[in-house]
Structure formats: structure tokens, C-alpha cells
Amino acid sequence: MGLELSGRARLAPKGGSVTEGAAKIHLETDHLIVRGEVRAKILLADILEVTVRGETVTVRHAGGMLSATVGGVAQKFAERLVAPPKSRLEKMGIGKGATVVVLNFRNPEFTAELKAINATVFTRAKADSELIVLGVENVGDLPRIAVAAKSIAPDGALWVIHPKGTEGVKDTTIFAHATQAGLTYIKVARFSETHTAEKLVIPKSKRKRLARTNG
Numbered sequence: 001m002g003l004e005l006s007g008r009a010r011l012a013p014k015g016g017s018v019t020e021g022a023a024k025i026h027l028e029t030d031h032l033i034v035r036g037e038v039r040a041k042i043l044l045a046d047i048l049e050v051t052v053r054g055e056t057v058t059v060r061h062a063g064g065m066l067s068a069t070v071g072g073v074a075q076k077f078a079e080r081l082v083a084p085p086k087s088r089l090e091k092m093g094i095g096k097g098a099t100v101v102v103l104n105f106r107n108p109e110f111t112a113e114l115k116a117i118n119a120t121v122f123t124r125a126k127a128d129s130e131l132i133v134l135g136v137e138n139v140g141d142l143p144r145i146a147v148a149a150k151s152i153a154p155d156g157a158l159w160v161i162h163p164k165g166t167e168g169v170k171d172t173t174i175f176a177h178a179t180q181a182g183l184t185y186i187k188v189a190r191f192s193e194t195h196t197a198e199k200l201v202i203p204k205s206k207r208k209r210l211a212r213t214n215g
Contacts, residue, residue, distance in 0.1 A: 003027040003080055005070045009038040013064035025068050027080055029091075029190045032059070032066075040066060044085065052078045089113055091189040092159055092197060094131065101125055101151070104144055105135030105161055107192075125151040136162045136169050142177045145200075149181035154207040158183065158200045161191055174198055182206065 009023035011034070021037025032047075034040040046062040055074045059066045059081065070077055088110070094100060099120045102111075114121055125132065129151045134144055148158055160178075162169040175185050178200045187199035 003077065005068070005073065005077060007068055007070040009034050009036075009040075009069075010067040011038050011040050011064070012066075013040075016064070023068070025070065025077075027077070029085055032081070034066065034068075042066065044081070047081065050078050050081045057081070087113070088189075088191065089117065092133075092199075093157070094119065099130060101129045101132045103132060103134045103148060104137075104141060105133060127151055128153040128156070130156045132156070132158045134158060134160050136160050136174065139169060139173070142169070142173065145174070145177045145183075146181040149178075149183050149200075149202075152183075152202060154202055156201070160198045160200060161195050162198070163194060164196050168196075171196070171198060 003026070005025045007023065007025065008021065009025065010018065010020040012018045019038050023034050023036035023038045026033040026035070030044055032040075032042045032044065042059065042061050042063065047059055048062065049060040051058045052074050055071050056067055056069045057074050057078045059068070068077070089095075094114070094117070096117045097119065098117070099122070100114060101122045101124070103123070103125060111121075125148060130153050132148050132152060134148050136142060136144065145158070145160065152158055160174055162171075162174060171188070175198075178185060182202065183200040184203045185198060186201055189197045189199070191197040
């Protein structure tokens with residue numbers, strides 16, 4: 001999930017009219033969205049310069065200028081704007097040489113990314129898996145969450161990848177199945193334009209008991 005701020009914004013597009021007013025500013029993986037009395041969507045790749053003066057951040061981009069007054073977090077906001085975006089694998093905590101179990105999910109780009117970091121990939125669940133990636137494309141796939149949960153190591157994680165939008169599987173439905181399987185939700189990440197990733201883990205209160213049982 002990206003940074004979300006409230007404040008005032010002034011938008012001066014090239015060849016357009018200046019607008020100013022209250023706004024909510026959302027910093028996502030690859031773009032900046034402004035909603036409210038001022039509305040804009042700016043690709044981070046189009047940002048040319050970011051400056052800070054007091055509580056105001058000014059963004060010069062390919063389409064014009066945006067100034068946002070966001071209070072004491074202005075410097076932090078500016079730093080986030082110019083920081084290199086995390087890769088998909090970094091957001092999911094998958095590092096070089098990782099061992100990953102991928103179930104019911106086919107994505108050539110994701111597979112290539114795993115190969116590039118020399119990850120060891122299995123397509124069948126293994127006991128005490130540190131990291132499982134599970135595709136849930138429709139409601140018929142939801143029971144797979146409980147099955148995958150049985151293979152997670154006490155301190156491991158299950159990432160559920162599901163479609164966005166009204167045609168996709170609702171996150172609340174995924175969370176309900178996760179709870180029934182003894183898991184809890186701790187993080188969401190943007191996987192792609194069409195899919196979202198939800199991170200599920202075993203609650204800390206249950207991990208010691210599982211470790212003793214497995215030992």
C-alpha cells in the first residue's frame with residue numbers, strides 16, 4: 001500500500017487552467033494520484049524535479065507543475081517521490097537465492113523475475129515452507145488457502161495473488177478463509193495492473209506451539 005496524505009494542492013498543467021484546493025494525495029507504486037478539489041494522475045517516470053519549501057512539496061513533471069502542502073511530512077513525502085521504487089519481489093520479501101513454492105499460478109514475467117535472482121521454485125507444497133505463492137483466480141480456488149496453510153513454516157508466509165475489481169475475489173473473502181485456516185493478514189502489495197497480493201502468516205501466539213509440536 002502506498003503513502004496517503006491530506007492537504008492542499010495546486011495544479012498548473014501545461015496549456016491548461018490552474019486549480020487549487022483541498023486534496024488527498026496517494027503515492028502508489030508507479031504513479032501519484034490527487035483527488036478532491038484538485039484531481040491529477042502523474043506517472044512517477046514523468047517527474048523531472050522535486051523540491052521542498054517548508055511544508056510544501058513542488059513536483060515538476062512532463063505535464064506541468066503540482067504543489068502540495070502536506071504539513072510536517074513534506075520532506076518524507078519528497079524523499080519517497082524520488083526514491084527508486086521497490087521491485088515486485090522486494091515488496092514480497094523474496095530475495096536472491098530464495099526458495100519459493102508457487103501453486104495454481106502462472107505468470108511468465110514473475111517466473112522470469114524469480115529465475116533472475118536464482119530462486120529455487122517448487123510447484124508442489126512442501127512441509128515447513130518459508131514462502132508460498134498461491135493463485136486464487138475465482139471463488140472455486142478459495143479452499144486452496146486452507147490446504148496451503150498446512151505447509152507453512154511457523155515463521156513462513158503465504159502470498160495470495162487474486163484479481164482486482166468487481167469481477168475478482170474480494171479481499172474480505174480471502175481474509176475470512178485465511179482466518180478459518182488459522183492465518184492472519186498483515187500486508188497487501190500491488191502485484192500488477194490486474195492483480196493484488198495479500199500476505200498471510202501464522203499468528204505469533206500460535207508459532208511457539210507449532211514449533212514445539214514440529215520439534
